[in-house]
Amino acid sequence: MASNSSSGIRDSPLDPGIFLDEDLGSDWYIYESTESTPQDDLFPEAIPECHPTISPRMYHTIMAPISLAVILALSFLVKRRRLYRNCWNGVPGLLSPGSLLLDGPRGAAAAVLGIVLSSLCQLVLDRDPLPLAAPTAPSAREFWKVLALFYYPLFYSPLLACAGPRHRLGYGAGALLAWAHCAAHLGHRLQCPLDTKIHRLYSLLSHVPILLSLSLLSVWYPALLVRSLRHEDSPDQQIPGKSYYRKYLKAVLSKRGRKESSAKIEESLWSRIRSYLLSYVYIPEEGFRIPLMLVVSLTVAVIAVYQVALLLLVAVVPTIQIVRAGMTKDMVVLLVQFGLVPSDNPAVPGDMEKELATVRHYLWSLEVCYISSLVLCCLLTCAMLLRSLSMHRSNLRALYQGAVLDVFSKAHILRPSREAIVCWIAFSSFQAAFACLGLLIQQVIFFLCFVAFTFLLVIPLQAGTSSPLFGIIRNMWPFWLTLVVAVLLQHLLARSQFLEQHSLQKELTNRRALSIVTFLLFPTNVLVGVLAGVWRLVISGLYNAVHLCRLDISLLQRGVETFDPGYHTYCHYLKVEVSQCHPLLRAFCCLLLQPEPPAAPRDVHLEEGLQLMHPKPPALGRARVRRIRARWWVAYTLLHNPSLAASRKTALADPAANGPQLGVPRP
Incomplete structure (x- = not known):
């Protein structure tokens, strides 16, 4: 009896041994399958421990x-x-x-x-x-x-x-x-x-x-x-950058005024698009070179973007591949019960081959969305960093010429300070950190956008089913039609009834009708304002996320741009760079340090009277004339440099004479 009862218990459908042998052994232990699956190649514990010769x-x-x-x-x-x-x-x-x-x-x-x-x-x-x-x-x-x-x-x-x-x-x-x-x-x-x-x-x-x-x-x-x-x-190699300072001086002195045509030429759409795309490509120009700190900052920012993108790629994509390869019918049944996966016959959970293929397709789409968003984020970040090089060149050129208000919102004295030195030290580190943080935020935003576009539009169109987005638009079509008609009506009335154009100017007319239309369309414009506010929030978030890696622009408005730590650091970096590494100042110092050619030997065999006579000075050669003219041009440029006005002797004697003035001093 005992043997029969025990055998009956083991043969019963409630035997726990059957569950352990069949369910856990066949479905749960997915990593012990005899077939070669993708997770066998991705699971890191299968890698043997390595001991190199030089640890x-x-x-x-x-x-x-x-x-x-x-x-x-x-x-x-x-x-x-x-x-x-x-x-x-x-x-x-x-x-x-x-x-x-x-x-x-x-x-x-x-x-x-x-x-x-x-x-x-x-x-x-x-x-x-x-x-x-x-x-x-x-x-x-x-x-x-x-x-x-x-x-x-x-x-x-x-x-x-x-x-x-x-x-x-x-x-x-x-x-x-x-x-x-x-x-x-x-x-x-x-x-x-x-x-x-x-x-x-x-x-x-x-x-x-x-x-x-x-x-x-x-x-x-x-x-x-x-x-x-x-x-x-050579003497040029003993002073770092001496050849560049000479080339910069030569490029500045060789500039001539170009006569531009007064007729305005209309550019085509393709020309404007081409000019906009070329603005993101830094093209080196003769006579100007990006400072060393900017080159270092751009390099470490690109390396930081590579490291973060690699970490995001290998930390998420293999996990999605493992989940997709280990997906079983039991998990699909659970997803069908929650309504996450559509099923033709959810009452029969045994046959789930179609639903299993659907889930794996969803996971593959999720993987494609993640990789696509990561690639897009890397391209956008690198494009923003390249665009910043052109802005750096424009800002440095303007500050070299003394045009402070073309770069800053208010007048600044270009001299080093304690805060400026600290910002100069941290500039390259800030650039790398902001690039990494911007890439992370962009990845989150664009990944959600790609997932929403794929699962709300692409997958329903592939499956031939109705999308929830199309359902919302279909149910709310009177609301959307009302908003579109109201906006179009306002534009048409403003053009035809409320604006009267004379010979060279436009005047406002039908003021009474304008007041009536404004009062009647007030509730409708409130709804339009809600949509405009949502769009403003979306476009502001996308703009700030994409431009977070750029320190040459502020993400805040003009009045509070000093609260932006990245732009604040960049402004102080420019002060130190311009005040200490001005190319014309360096070229002037190199010309002063240039050794004079040795004097011609004096003939001692001449008579005493001839020695006392003042011989006629030899004519100046062209090279020496050009050198003298270049030195005078450098002196003239340094004299009219507003960033050096506070360092002159007259300014030291009377600080109110030239110190507060930022304009070009008059001789």
Whole structure:
């Protein structure tokens, strides 16, 4: 009896063993299927643990002391001849990581800061934030992350500081460091291309900017070393940017007034569209070069956009693919019961093949919407960053000429201050941060827009069913028709009845009828105003989300634009850049520092009377005449520069004479 009862219990439909064997084994454990499914390739735990020949901790343990030794050795190449002149020929100088304020190595500065930014982006997800330290508890991990924020800039600063002394020893040390860093990173990526962090390819793809930057430095330093060995340093190379200052001065002095035609030529629609599209492409112009800090800011912003877009891509898309591959009929039944998936016969839950295909199609559409919105956001962000370069050039040119009101809403004195220096220091960091935040906000907005467009319009049209959007429009057609008729009626009456055109001017007429129409259409215009307010909110949100990465424009109106931290930082950055790096001022200083040609030797065999005679001065050559004229033009330009008015002797004696004046001073 016991055996029969037990067998009856096991054969009964309520046996829990059957549920465990059939339901859980066949449906719930979707990752133990014998068939090859996409989640088997995407699930990160299937990747074996990798131990490279040179681990990250060993790499940092070896390279950190070497970098410190290189810094100390190269610091003795930079001397301060003020104290202890008999010891080491002067006190060792501080080795600066590039001249970011003046015109330092542009490609090297952008590459090194890109390496630092990429390392910090990976720092957020690393289990060991500081490679030199042993694995710590989760409670102390945030403390090590704070230390790593200062460690990585110090670790990679020798890659840029080796170019500071402009010496062949520095170029050789920079080449060796760049080769060592590049070999270590490349060897690690080749031995361990896959990783269990987020996605198997995330570690490899996130290191692409680092490998490209190190490859650039590995080629750039040997090229500088070979050039320094072949040619001695010329006077132009001793002063960074001297050739650019001369070209800028030549371009300014060679400008001539162009006679423009007074007849206005109407442009076609295609010409206007072409001009608008070309405004987003930065075309270099002769005689002007974007400052180094702007180049660095644009580079780190693009790298930051790449890192954030990669993180958004590998964190969401594989998950959607896993959910789509592991979708079962039981889950489809639940979705059908909630009304999320349409079904022809929801009372029969056994046959759900059509509904399962529909759910997988929905998930595939969701994946397409996500990828499309991410691509669109990246393109818009890069287009805005390129558009900002043209605005930077226009603003700098206007400030170089003293046209302060063409850039700022009110008069500003272009001189450095405490707040301006702080803003100049944080400008490139703010640009990268604003680009990342703008990309995140754009991704959320455009993803929701793509999903709404797909599920409310595209999928119903594909399935041949009625869309909820079409149902709303169909049920509310009298309301929409009333609003359209009211708006059209107002435009027609304003053109035909309330506006009378004379020979050269227009006058208001039928004032009594105008008052009557205004009173009668007041309730209708309230509804139109509600729709206009919604559209204003939508267009303001889209505009601010797209232009959030641009610091050269304010997202607030003129009166409160100082409350915009991005635009406020940009304005103070311009003050420091113009006051300290004015090309004409630099060109004038280079001309003053230019050594005079040696005087002709005097003939000692002449008689004493002939020696006392004043010989006729030789005629000035064309080159010397052009040089003298150029110096006078520079002096004249500096004299009429309003940003330098407060620095003259008369202004120092009487601050009220030239200090508050921002216009062009008269001689």
